[in-house]
Each structure stands twice: as C-alpha cells, then as structure tokens.
Amino acid sequence: MAEGRHYWLMKSEPNAFSIDDLARSPKQTTSWDGVRNYQARNFMRAMNIGDQVLFYHSNAQPPSVVGIAEVVKTAYPDATQFDKKDAHYDPASDPDEPRWDVVDIRFVRKFAAPLSLDQLREEASLKGMELLRKGSRLSVQPVKPTEWNAILRLARTHTD
DNA sequence: GCCAACGTTGGC
DNA sequence: GCCAACGTTGGC
Numbered sequence: 001m002a003e004g005r006h007y008w009l010m011k012s013e014p015n016a017f018s019i020d021d022l023a024r025s026p027k028q029t030t031s032w033d034g035v036r037n038y039q040a041r042n043f044m045r046a047m048n049i050g051d052q053v054l055f056y057h058s059n060a061q062p063p064s065v066v067g068i069a070e071v072v073k074t075a076y077p078d079a080t081q082f083d084k085k086d087a088h089y090d091p092a093s094d095p096d097e098p099r100w101d102v103v104d105i106r107f108v109r110k111f112a113a114p115l116s117l118d119q120l121r122e123e124a125s126l127k128g129m130e131l132l133r134k135g136s137r138l139s140v141q142p143v144k145p146t147e148w149n150a151i152l153r154l155a156r157t158h159t160d
Numbered sequence: 161g162c163c164a165a166c167g168t169t170g171g172c
Numbered sequence: 173g174c175c176a177a178c179g180t181t182g183g184c
Contacts, residue, residue: 011181011182013182037167038167039167058181058182058183059181059182059183062183063182063183117183134164134165134183135164135165135166135181135182136165136166136181136182137165137166137167137180137181137182139181
C-alpha cells in the first residue's frame with residue numbers, strides 16, 4: 001500500500017442490491033456495475049486494492065450507512081454498457097475505448113445497527129461531508145479519514 | 161408521490 | 173458556447 005489506504009462511500013438501493021446481497025454473493029464479492037456518472041466513475045478509477053468503502057443504503061427507511069466493504073480489484077470496463085438488454089446499456093460507448101468502469105468490492109462487515117442520515121447529521125465532525133450536502137446525488141464519493149473514523153466510532157456506540 | 165437538485169442533450 | 177428541456181437521484 002505504497003500510496004496509503006483511501007476511504008470511499010458507495011450508494012446502493014437495498015431493493016436492488018443490499019449489503020446482505022453482497023454478503024451472500026460468491027466470495028462475498030461483486031462488481032460495482034451500472035455507474036453512469038463521470039465523477040463517480042473517476043473516483044472508481046482512483047481506487048486502489050485495499051481501499052475501504054462505506055456501504056450506504058439509499059432510498060431506504062431510513063437511508064443509512066450499513067457496513068463496510070473493501071476494494072479487491074481496481075477499475076476495468078463495465079460489461080453492462082455493451083449489453084443491449086441491460087438497463088445501463090450505453091450505445092454511445094466505444095468498445096475500443098469503453099466509457100464506463102467497475103471495481104470489485106468484497107464484504108467486510110455489517111454494522112450492528114444501521115447509522116441513519118439523521119444520526120450522521122448530529123455528528124459535528126461530519127459537517128461538510130459530501131453525503132450530507134443538500135442535493136448531493138453522487139453515488140461514489142471520497143470520505144476523509146476523519147469522517148471515516150467518526151463514522152466507525154458512531155457505529156460502535158449506536159447499537160439500537 | 162412530490163419535487164429539489166442535479167447532469168446530460170441538443171437546438172441555435 | 174448558451175441554455176431550455178429533459179431525465180434521474182434520492183430524501184422526505
């Protein structure tokens with residue numbers, strides 16, 4: 001880890017793919033496909049093996065950080081962009097220069113209890129976190145070490 | 161279901 | 173290059 005370990009947050013709708021789905025996946029690993037936002041893609045391209053990921057459930061009740069995953073394979077082309085039957089098919093993507101990438105992530109652990117957006121907003125040290133910004137829609141985003149530490153501390157103390 | 165806050169597309 | 177129209181995300 002010459003460049004050090006970096007922290008990220010990735011959003012998924014639990015109806016589509018939850019942290020339990022990740023834990024049940026073969027080798028507890030999945031490729032994070034379907035990202036069709038350049039900023040999110042660029043963050044995935046910046047990921048290194050061993051980087052740690054907060055797994056976030058969006059469109060959940062309540063929306064929450066639910067656990068941790070880690071990057072086990074760096075960015076490579078997303079096969080779904082070339083699959084006409086896939087919801088994320090992108091006819092404009094050139095197979096010789098694929099537009100969209102995935103990374104592979106592996107389940108690390110699930111928190112004893114989900115950490116809701118409201119709980120995160122109560123934490124002073126998380127003020128300014130991208131996730132908490134009004135109108136923030138970025139599905140893959142960097143997390144500062146201080147934010148990572150604060151969230152893990154909250155996950156230890158909130159068990160209800 | 162509503163709608164604010166985006167990001168993308170395409171006419172000009 | 174501008175920007176209106178459109179489609180999507182995601183909290184509420």
